[in-house]
Amino acid sequence: MIGYPNRKGGFEEKHDISYAHRGMSLEDDINATNKHYLDNDIAAIYKKPTPVTIVSVDYKSRETARITEAYFQVPSTTDYNGVYRGKYVDFEAKETHSRTSMNLNIIHPHQIKHLERVVKYGGIAFLIVRFVAYEETYFVRFEDFSFKMRSQTAKSIKREWFQEKGYLIPYRYNAPVDYLKAVDRIIDGGNVNE
Amino acid sequence: MIGYPNRKGGFEEKHDISYAHRGMSLEDDINATNKHYLDNDIAAIYKKPTPVTIVSVDYKSRETARITEAYFQVPSTTDYNGVYRGKYVDFEAKETHSRTSMNLNIIHPHQIKHLERVVKYGGIAFLIVRFVAYEETYFVRFEDFSFKMRSQTAKSIKREWFQEKGYLIPYRYNAPVDYLKAVDRIIDGGNVNE
Numbered sequence: 001m002i003g004y005p006n007r008k009g010g011f012e013e014k015h016d017i018s019y020a021h022r023g024m025s026l027e028d029d030i031n032a033t034n035k036h037y038l039d040n041d042i043a044a045i046y047k048k049p050t051p052v053t054i055v056s057v058d059y060k061s062r063e064t065a066r067i068t069e070a071y072f073q074v075p076s077t078t079d080y081n082g083v084y085r086g087k088y089v090d091f092e093a094k095e096t097h098s099r100t101s102m103n104l105n106i107i108h109p110h111q112i113k114h115l116e117r118v119v120k121y122g123g124i125a126f127l128i129v130r131f132v133a134y135e136e137t138y139f140v141r142f143e144d145f146s147f148k149m150r151s152q153t154a155k156s157i158k159r160e161w162f163q164e165k166g167y168l169i170p171y172r173y174n175a176p177v178d179y180l181k182a183v184d185r186i187i188d189g190g191n192v193n194e
Numbered sequence: 195m196i197g198y199p200n201r202k203g204g205f206e207e208k209h210d211i212s213y214a215h216r217g218m219s220l221e222d223d224i225n226a227t228n229k230h231y232l233d234n235d236i237a238a239i240y241k242k243p244t245p246v247t248i249v250s251v252d253y254k255s256r257e258t259a260r261i262t263e264a265y266f267q268v269p270s271t272t273d274y275n276g277v278y279r280g281k282y283v284d285f286e287a288k289e290t291h292s293r294t295s296m297n298l299n300i301i302h303p304h305q306i307k308h309l310e311r312v313v314k315y316g317g318i319a320f321l322i323v324r325f326v327a328y329e330e331t332y333f334v335r336f337e338d339f340s341f342k343m344r345s346q347t348a349k350s351i352k353r354e355w356f357q358e359k360g361y362l363i364p365y366r367y368n369a370p371v372d373y374l375k376a377v378d379r380i381i382d383g384g385n386v387n388e
Contacts, residue, residue, distance in 0.1 A: 044311040046271055051243035052261060067246060070261040077240055081275060086316025088282035117238040122280025 026095045026130045026137065029176035030080065036175040037084075043180060045082030045089055051075055077114045084180060085187055088123035090115065091142075091179075095130045101156040102129055104149060112149075115142045124186055128169070128179055131159055138166035139182040139192060167192040220289045220324045220331065223370035224274065230369040231278075237374060239276030239283055245269055271308045278374060279381055282317035284309065285336075285373075289324045295350040296323055298343060306343075309336045318380055322363070322373055325353055332360035333376040333386060361386040 024032075030047070037043040056069035078092040092111050096102045107127070118125040125142035136159075144165050148157060167182040182192045218226075224241070231237040250263035272286040286305050290296045301321070312319040319336035330353075338359050342351060361376040376386045 038311075041314075044271075044308065044315055044317075049243040049245035049267075050248070052246060052248075052264070054244070054246075065266055067264040067266070068262060070246070070264055072259055072261070073243075077238075083282035083284070083312055083315045083317040086282070088277035088280070088317075090277070114238065117232075118277055120235075121238055121277045123238075123277040123282075 024176065026093050026128070026177070029137075030093055030128065030179075033175045033177045033179065034080075034082075037180065043082060043084035043089070045080060045084065047080050048075075048077070074108060074110065076110050078111050084183060087183075087187060088118065088121075089183060090118045090123050091126045091128060093128040093130075095132050097132050098156075099131070099133045099159075101158045102131075102162070103156045105155065112146070116146065119143060124183055126179075126182070128177060129162060129166070131162075134159075135171075136162075137169045137171075137177055138162040139169050139179050140166040141186065141192060165193055218370065220287050220322070220371070223331075224287055224322065224373075227369045227371045227373065228274075228276075231374065237276060237278035237283070239274060239278065241274050242269075242271070268302060268304065270304050272305050278377060281377075281381060282312070282315075283377060284312045284317050285320045285322055287322040287324075289326050291326050292350075293325070293327045293353075295352045296325075296356070297350045299349065306340070310340065313337060318377055320373075320376070322371060323356060323360070325356075328353075329365075330356075331363045331365075331371055332356040333363050333373050334360040335380065335386060359387055 027047070034043075034045050034047070037045060051073040052070045053073055054067055054070045056067070058066040058068050060066075078090055080093065081088070081090040083089065092107060092115070094102070094106050096106065115125040119142060127140050127142060127145055128137060129140065130137040140162060145157075148161060148165070167185075169177050169179055169182070172178050185192050185194070221241070228237075228239050228241070231239060245267040246264045247267055248261055248264045250261070252260040252262050254260075272284055274287065275282070275284040277283065286301060286309070288296070288300050290300065309319040313336060321334050321336060321339055322331060323334065324331040334356060339351075342355060342359070361379075363371050363373055363376070366372050379386050379388070
Protein backbone atom coordinates (compact mmCIF):
# COMPACT_ATOMS: atom_id res chain seq x y z
CA MET A 1 0.00 0.00 0.00
CA ILE A 2 2.39 2.64 -1.21
CA GLY A 3 1.64 6.06 0.11
CA TYR A 4 -0.74 4.93 2.82
CA PRO A 5 1.00 6.44 5.82
CA ASN A 6 1.40 9.72 3.99
CA ARG A 7 -2.28 10.10 3.29
CA LYS A 8 -3.33 9.97 6.93
CA GLY A 9 -3.29 11.71 10.22
CA GLY A 10 -2.20 15.18 9.38
CA PHE A 11 1.33 14.69 8.20
CA GLU A 12 0.46 14.41 4.56
CA GLU A 13 2.83 15.43 1.80
CA LYS A 14 1.27 18.23 -0.21
CA HIS A 15 1.08 17.63 -3.93
CA ASP A 16 2.15 20.51 -6.06
CA ILE A 17 -0.85 20.92 -8.35
CA SER A 18 -0.59 24.37 -9.78
CA TYR A 19 -4.12 24.41 -11.23
CA ALA A 20 -5.90 23.01 -8.21
CA HIS A 21 -8.24 25.68 -6.89
CA ARG A 22 -6.30 25.71 -3.66
CA GLY A 23 -3.83 22.87 -3.82
CA MET A 24 -5.77 21.07 -1.09
CA SER A 25 -5.91 17.32 -0.85
CA LEU A 26 -9.18 15.46 -1.08
CA GLU A 27 -8.88 14.71 2.61
CA ASP A 28 -8.47 18.39 3.46
CA ASP A 29 -11.49 19.23 1.30
CA ILE A 30 -13.67 16.59 2.91
CA ASN A 31 -12.61 17.65 6.38
CA ALA A 32 -13.52 21.25 5.53
CA THR A 33 -16.85 20.09 4.14
CA ASN A 34 -17.63 18.02 7.23
CA LYS A 35 -16.79 21.02 9.41
CA HIS A 36 -19.19 23.10 7.32
CA TYR A 37 -21.91 20.49 7.86
CA LEU A 38 -21.21 20.47 11.59
CA ASP A 39 -21.01 24.24 12.01
CA ASN A 40 -24.20 24.76 10.00
CA ASP A 41 -26.15 22.14 11.87
CA ILE A 42 -26.56 19.85 8.86
CA ALA A 43 -24.89 16.55 9.75
CA ALA A 44 -22.40 14.94 12.12
CA ILE A 45 -19.89 13.13 9.92
CA TYR A 46 -16.30 12.63 10.98
CA LYS A 47 -13.07 11.20 9.74
CA LYS A 48 -12.01 8.33 11.94
CA PRO A 49 -8.59 8.60 13.53
CA THR A 50 -5.78 6.78 11.77
CA PRO A 51 -5.58 3.33 13.34
CA VAL A 52 -2.23 2.74 15.00
CA THR A 53 -0.88 -0.04 17.16
CA ILE A 54 0.78 1.55 20.15
CA VAL A 55 3.79 -0.37 21.39
CA SER A 56 5.51 1.94 23.81
CA VAL A 57 4.45 4.98 25.83
CA ASP A 58 6.51 7.22 28.06
CA TYR A 59 4.34 8.05 31.08
CA LYS A 60 6.53 10.62 32.80
CA SER A 61 3.39 12.60 33.37
CA ARG A 62 -0.19 11.64 32.62
CA GLU A 63 -0.97 14.84 30.77
CA THR A 64 1.93 14.55 28.39
CA ALA A 65 2.07 10.80 27.91
CA ARG A 66 4.28 10.43 24.86
CA ILE A 67 3.94 7.55 22.44
CA THR A 68 7.45 6.54 21.48
CA GLU A 69 6.77 3.52 19.31
CA ALA A 70 3.70 2.80 17.21
CA TYR A 71 2.84 1.38 13.80
CA PHE A 72 0.16 2.02 11.22
CA GLN A 73 -2.57 -0.61 11.02
CA VAL A 74 -4.45 -1.67 7.95
CA PRO A 75 -7.87 -0.06 8.45
CA SER A 76 -10.72 -2.49 9.09
CA THR A 77 -13.36 0.03 8.08
CA THR A 78 -13.59 3.18 6.00
CA ASP A 79 -12.31 6.61 6.91
CA TYR A 80 -15.59 8.48 7.27
CA ASN A 81 -18.95 7.87 8.86
CA GLY A 82 -21.74 9.66 10.61
CA VAL A 83 -25.40 10.56 10.68
CA TYR A 84 -27.51 12.70 8.34
CA ARG A 85 -31.30 12.96 8.04
CA GLY A 86 -31.69 9.94 10.28
CA LYS A 87 -29.45 7.82 8.07
CA TYR A 88 -26.16 6.12 8.73
CA VAL A 89 -23.67 7.40 6.15
CA ASP A 90 -20.35 5.68 5.45
CA PHE A 91 -17.75 6.26 2.76
CA GLU A 92 -14.19 6.00 1.64
CA ALA A 93 -12.39 8.73 -0.29
CA LYS A 94 -9.59 8.14 -2.76
CA GLU A 95 -7.49 10.25 -5.05
CA THR A 96 -6.09 8.87 -8.26
CA HIS A 97 -3.31 10.48 -10.24
CA SER A 98 -4.09 8.44 -13.33
CA ARG A 99 -5.60 10.35 -16.25
CA THR A 100 -7.58 7.37 -17.46
CA SER A 101 -8.78 5.15 -14.63
CA MET A 102 -8.90 4.35 -10.94
CA ASN A 103 -6.84 1.38 -9.86
CA LEU A 104 -8.97 -0.96 -7.74
CA ASN A 105 -6.09 -1.84 -5.46
CA ILE A 106 -6.38 1.53 -3.71
CA ILE A 107 -9.49 0.25 -1.92
CA HIS A 108 -8.66 -2.38 0.66
CA PRO A 109 -10.70 -5.63 0.66
CA HIS A 110 -11.63 -4.97 4.33
CA GLN A 111 -13.17 -1.71 3.26
CA ILE A 112 -15.18 -3.37 0.48
CA LYS A 113 -16.46 -5.93 2.97
CA HIS A 114 -17.35 -3.18 5.43
CA LEU A 115 -19.28 -1.17 2.84
CA GLU A 116 -21.19 -4.30 1.81
CA ARG A 117 -22.28 -4.68 5.43
CA VAL A 118 -23.31 -1.03 5.63
CA VAL A 119 -25.64 -1.50 2.66
CA LYS A 120 -26.98 -4.73 4.09
CA TYR A 121 -27.84 -3.10 7.42
CA GLY A 122 -29.60 -0.17 5.80
CA GLY A 123 -26.92 2.50 5.74
CA ILE A 124 -25.88 4.68 2.81
CA ALA A 125 -22.49 3.64 1.44
CA PHE A 126 -20.51 5.37 -1.27
CA LEU A 127 -17.10 6.32 -2.55
CA ILE A 128 -15.70 9.74 -3.30
CA VAL A 129 -13.07 9.48 -6.02
CA ARG A 130 -10.99 12.38 -7.24
CA PHE A 131 -9.19 12.41 -10.56
CA VAL A 132 -6.49 14.84 -9.51
CA ALA A 133 -5.35 15.56 -13.07
CA TYR A 134 -8.76 17.02 -13.91
CA GLU A 135 -9.77 18.25 -10.44
CA GLU A 136 -12.88 16.13 -10.85
CA THR A 137 -14.43 14.64 -7.73
CA TYR A 138 -17.05 11.95 -8.23
CA PHE A 139 -19.62 10.52 -5.86
CA VAL A 140 -20.47 6.89 -6.67
CA ARG A 141 -22.93 4.71 -4.82
CA PHE A 142 -21.17 1.70 -3.38
CA GLU A 143 -23.77 -0.61 -4.94
CA ASP A 144 -22.88 0.62 -8.43
CA PHE A 145 -19.16 0.43 -7.73
CA SER A 146 -19.42 -3.08 -6.32
CA PHE A 147 -21.50 -4.30 -9.26
CA LYS A 148 -19.02 -2.86 -11.73
CA MET A 149 -16.04 -4.31 -9.87
CA ARG A 150 -17.55 -7.80 -9.83
CA SER A 151 -18.68 -7.70 -13.45
CA GLN A 152 -15.21 -7.23 -14.90
CA THR A 153 -11.79 -8.82 -14.65
CA ALA A 154 -9.87 -5.59 -15.18
CA LYS A 155 -8.15 -4.23 -12.11
CA SER A 156 -9.17 -0.66 -12.74
CA ILE A 157 -12.29 1.35 -13.56
CA LYS A 158 -12.14 3.92 -16.33
CA ARG A 159 -12.89 7.57 -15.84
CA GLU A 160 -15.74 7.25 -18.35
CA TRP A 161 -17.57 4.95 -15.97
CA PHE A 162 -17.42 7.60 -13.24
CA GLN A 163 -18.67 10.19 -15.72
CA GLU A 164 -21.60 7.95 -16.59
CA LYS A 165 -22.56 6.49 -13.21
CA GLY A 166 -21.23 9.04 -10.79
CA TYR A 167 -22.27 12.48 -9.61
CA LEU A 168 -19.66 15.13 -10.35
CA ILE A 169 -19.50 17.02 -7.07
CA PRO A 170 -19.37 20.76 -7.73
CA TYR A 171 -16.80 22.83 -5.91
CA ARG A 172 -18.10 25.30 -3.38
CA TYR A 173 -15.85 27.49 -1.32
CA ASN A 174 -17.39 26.69 2.07
CA ALA A 175 -18.08 23.05 1.30
CA PRO A 176 -15.44 22.06 -1.26
CA VAL A 177 -16.84 18.53 -1.63
CA ASP A 178 -20.55 19.00 -1.00
CA TYR A 179 -21.38 15.30 -1.18
CA LEU A 180 -24.60 15.46 0.84
CA LYS A 181 -26.33 16.80 -2.28
CA ALA A 182 -25.92 13.32 -3.73
CA VAL A 183 -26.98 11.67 -0.48
CA ASP A 184 -30.16 13.76 -0.60
CA ARG A 185 -30.95 12.26 -4.00
CA ILE A 186 -30.52 8.75 -2.61
CA ILE A 187 -32.69 9.44 0.42
CA ASP A 188 -35.32 11.07 -1.77
CA GLY A 189 -35.36 8.05 -4.05
CA GLY A 190 -33.66 9.45 -7.13
CA ASN A 191 -30.50 8.62 -9.03
CA VAL A 192 -27.32 10.38 -8.09
CA ASN A 193 -26.27 11.00 -11.68
CA GLU A 194 -29.31 12.84 -12.96
CA MET B 195 -8.19 13.05 32.62
CA ILE B 196 -6.58 10.49 34.85
CA GLY B 197 -6.48 7.07 33.34
CA TYR B 198 -7.38 8.14 29.84
CA PRO B 199 -4.34 6.81 28.00
CA ASN B 200 -4.57 3.52 29.84
CA ARG B 201 -8.14 2.88 28.78
CA LYS B 202 -7.41 3.05 25.08
CA GLY B 203 -5.75 1.40 22.21
CA GLY B 204 -4.93 -2.02 23.51
CA PHE B 205 -2.38 -1.30 26.18
CA GLU B 206 -4.83 -1.16 29.01
CA GLU B 207 -3.94 -2.04 32.57
CA LYS B 208 -6.00 -5.00 33.70
CA HIS B 209 -7.90 -4.52 36.92
CA ASP B 210 -7.68 -7.31 39.39
CA ILE B 211 -11.35 -7.96 40.12
CA SER B 212 -11.54 -11.42 41.59
CA TYR B 213 -15.32 -11.74 41.27
CA ALA B 214 -15.62 -10.42 37.75
CA HIS B 215 -16.88 -13.24 35.56
CA ARG B 216 -13.67 -13.04 33.58
CA GLY B 217 -11.77 -10.01 34.77
CA MET B 218 -12.39 -8.35 31.41
CA SER B 219 -12.70 -4.62 31.07
CA LEU B 220 -15.85 -3.03 29.72
CA GLU B 221 -13.95 -2.18 26.55
CA ASP B 222 -12.91 -5.80 26.06
CA ASP B 223 -16.50 -6.91 26.63
CA ILE B 224 -17.91 -4.42 24.15
CA ASN B 225 -15.32 -5.33 21.55
CA ALA B 226 -16.22 -9.01 21.97
CA THR B 227 -19.90 -8.13 21.68
CA ASN B 228 -19.35 -6.08 18.53
CA LYS B 229 -17.38 -8.95 17.04
CA HIS B 230 -20.28 -11.26 17.85
CA TYR B 231 -22.67 -8.87 16.07
CA LEU B 232 -20.35 -8.73 13.06
CA ASP B 233 -19.69 -12.47 12.86
CA ASN B 234 -23.38 -13.27 13.20
CA ASP B 235 -24.47 -10.76 10.60
CA ILE B 236 -26.39 -8.58 13.07
CA ALA B 237 -24.76 -5.14 12.96
CA ALA B 238 -21.60 -3.30 11.95
CA ILE B 239 -20.52 -1.34 15.02
CA TYR B 240 -16.89 -0.53 15.69
CA LYS B 241 -14.70 1.13 18.23
CA LYS B 242 -12.99 4.11 16.69
CA PRO B 243 -9.22 4.14 16.82
CA THR B 244 -7.63 6.14 19.63
CA PRO B 245 -7.03 9.63 18.27
CA VAL B 246 -3.36 10.50 18.29
CA THR B 247 -1.39 13.41 16.92
CA ILE B 248 1.56 12.01 15.05
CA VAL B 249 4.64 14.19 15.25
CA SER B 250 7.44 12.08 13.92
CA VAL B 251 7.66 8.99 11.71
CA ASP B 252 10.68 6.97 10.70
CA TYR B 253 10.17 6.03 7.02
CA LYS B 254 13.08 3.68 6.53
CA SER B 255 10.73 1.46 4.61
CA ARG B 256 7.12 2.11 3.66
CA GLU B 257 5.87 -1.18 5.02
CA THR B 258 7.36 -0.70 8.44
CA ALA B 259 6.94 3.04 8.87
CA ARG B 260 7.49 3.52 12.57
CA ILE B 261 5.88 6.33 14.55
CA THR B 262 8.49 7.59 16.97
CA GLU B 263 6.66 10.52 18.54
CA ALA B 264 2.92 10.95 19.01
CA TYR B 265 0.50 12.22 21.62
CA PHE B 266 -2.99 11.32 22.74
CA GLN B 267 -5.71 13.72 21.63
CA VAL B 268 -8.86 14.58 23.50
CA PRO B 269 -11.53 12.72 21.52
CA SER B 270 -13.98 14.94 19.64
CA THR B 271 -16.58 12.21 19.38
CA THR B 272 -17.48 9.01 21.18
CA ASP B 273 -15.66 5.70 21.01
CA TYR B 274 -18.27 3.60 19.24
CA ASN B 275 -20.58 3.97 16.29
CA GLY B 276 -22.11 1.99 13.48
CA VAL B 277 -25.25 0.80 11.77
CA TYR B 278 -28.03 -1.54 12.94
CA ARG B 279 -31.49 -2.10 11.48
CA GLY B 280 -31.06 0.93 9.25
CA LYS B 281 -30.26 3.18 12.21
CA TYR B 282 -27.17 5.13 13.08
CA VAL B 283 -26.03 4.00 16.54
CA ASP B 284 -23.54 5.97 18.64
CA PHE B 285 -22.42 5.54 22.22
CA GLU B 286 -19.78 6.07 24.83
CA ALA B 287 -18.83 3.45 27.43
CA LYS B 288 -17.53 4.22 30.89
CA GLU B 289 -16.54 2.24 33.93
CA THR B 290 -16.87 3.64 37.41
CA HIS B 291 -15.17 2.23 40.47
CA SER B 292 -17.43 4.12 42.82
CA ARG B 293 -19.96 2.05 44.76
CA THR B 294 -22.50 4.83 44.89
CA SER B 295 -22.45 7.01 41.77
CA MET B 296 -20.95 7.88 38.43
CA ASN B 297 -18.86 11.03 38.34
CA LEU B 298 -19.96 13.23 35.45
CA ASN B 299 -16.44 14.38 34.70
CA ILE B 300 -15.62 11.03 33.09
CA ILE B 301 -17.67 12.09 30.05
CA HIS B 302 -15.97 14.83 28.08
CA PRO B 303 -18.03 17.91 27.07
CA HIS B 304 -17.14 17.25 23.40
CA GLN B 305 -18.74 13.86 23.71
CA ILE B 306 -21.92 15.30 25.23
CA LYS B 307 -22.14 17.80 22.38
CA HIS B 308 -21.59 15.03 19.85
CA LEU B 309 -24.31 12.83 21.33
CA GLU B 310 -26.72 15.78 21.31
CA ARG B 311 -26.09 16.14 17.58
CA VAL B 312 -26.62 12.44 17.01
CA VAL B 313 -30.07 12.65 18.59
CA LYS B 314 -30.88 15.80 16.63
CA TYR B 315 -30.00 14.16 13.30
CA GLY B 316 -32.06 11.08 14.01
CA GLY B 317 -29.48 8.63 15.33
CA ILE B 318 -29.72 6.48 18.46
CA ALA B 319 -27.43 7.75 21.20
CA PHE B 320 -26.75 6.13 24.54
CA LEU B 321 -24.23 5.43 27.26
CA ILE B 322 -23.08 2.12 28.63
CA VAL B 323 -22.00 2.54 32.24
CA ARG B 324 -20.48 -0.22 34.33
CA PHE B 325 -20.39 -0.17 38.10
CA VAL B 326 -17.32 -2.36 38.44
CA ALA B 327 -17.87 -3.05 42.14
CA TYR B 328 -21.16 -4.80 41.39
CA GLU B 329 -20.37 -6.02 37.86
CA GLU B 330 -23.50 -4.16 36.76
CA THR B 331 -23.57 -2.74 33.25
CA TYR B 332 -26.33 -0.27 32.44
CA PHE B 333 -27.66 0.99 29.15
CA VAL B 334 -29.05 4.51 29.40
CA ARG B 335 -30.57 6.55 26.59
CA PHE B 336 -28.60 9.71 26.06
CA GLU B 337 -31.79 11.78 26.21
CA ASP B 338 -32.49 10.54 29.75
CA PHE B 339 -28.90 11.03 30.82
CA SER B 340 -28.76 14.55 29.37
CA PHE B 341 -32.04 15.53 31.02
CA LYS B 342 -30.84 14.25 34.38
CA MET B 343 -27.48 15.97 34.04
CA ARG B 344 -29.08 19.32 33.25
CA SER B 345 -31.72 19.08 35.95
CA GLN B 346 -29.25 18.85 38.82
CA THR B 347 -26.24 20.70 40.14
CA ALA B 348 -24.53 17.63 41.57
CA LYS B 349 -21.48 16.45 39.63
CA SER B 350 -22.39 12.81 39.80
CA ILE B 351 -25.36 10.55 39.15
CA LYS B 352 -26.30 7.95 41.74
CA ARG B 353 -26.45 4.25 41.02
CA GLU B 354 -30.15 4.30 41.95
CA TRP B 355 -30.87 6.49 38.95
CA PHE B 356 -29.28 3.92 36.64
CA GLN B 357 -31.32 1.20 38.34
CA GLU B 358 -34.48 3.16 37.72
CA LYS B 359 -33.92 4.63 34.26
CA GLY B 360 -31.43 2.23 32.76
CA TYR B 361 -31.54 -1.24 31.30
CA LEU B 362 -29.35 -3.69 33.19
CA ILE B 363 -27.57 -5.50 30.38
CA PRO B 364 -27.47 -9.22 31.11
CA TYR B 365 -24.19 -11.06 30.71
CA ARG B 366 -24.02 -13.57 27.89
CA TYR B 367 -20.90 -15.55 27.15
CA ASN B 368 -20.77 -14.79 23.41
CA ALA B 369 -22.03 -11.23 23.72
CA PRO B 370 -20.92 -10.09 27.17
CA VAL B 371 -22.63 -6.69 26.80
CA ASP B 372 -25.60 -7.44 24.56
CA TYR B 373 -26.71 -3.82 24.27
CA LEU B 374 -28.62 -4.20 21.00
CA LYS B 375 -31.47 -5.73 23.03
CA ALA B 376 -32.04 -2.26 24.43
CA VAL B 377 -31.64 -0.63 21.02
CA ASP B 378 -34.36 -2.98 19.73
CA ARG B 379 -36.71 -1.61 22.35
CA ILE B 380 -35.99 1.95 21.26
CA ILE B 381 -36.48 1.16 17.58
CA ASP B 382 -39.67 -0.73 18.36
CA GLY B 383 -40.97 2.23 20.31
CA GLY B 384 -40.75 0.91 23.86
CA ASN B 385 -38.91 1.96 26.99
CA VAL B 386 -35.50 0.47 27.62
CA ASN B 387 -36.14 -0.15 31.31
CA GLU B 388 -39.27 -2.26 31.11
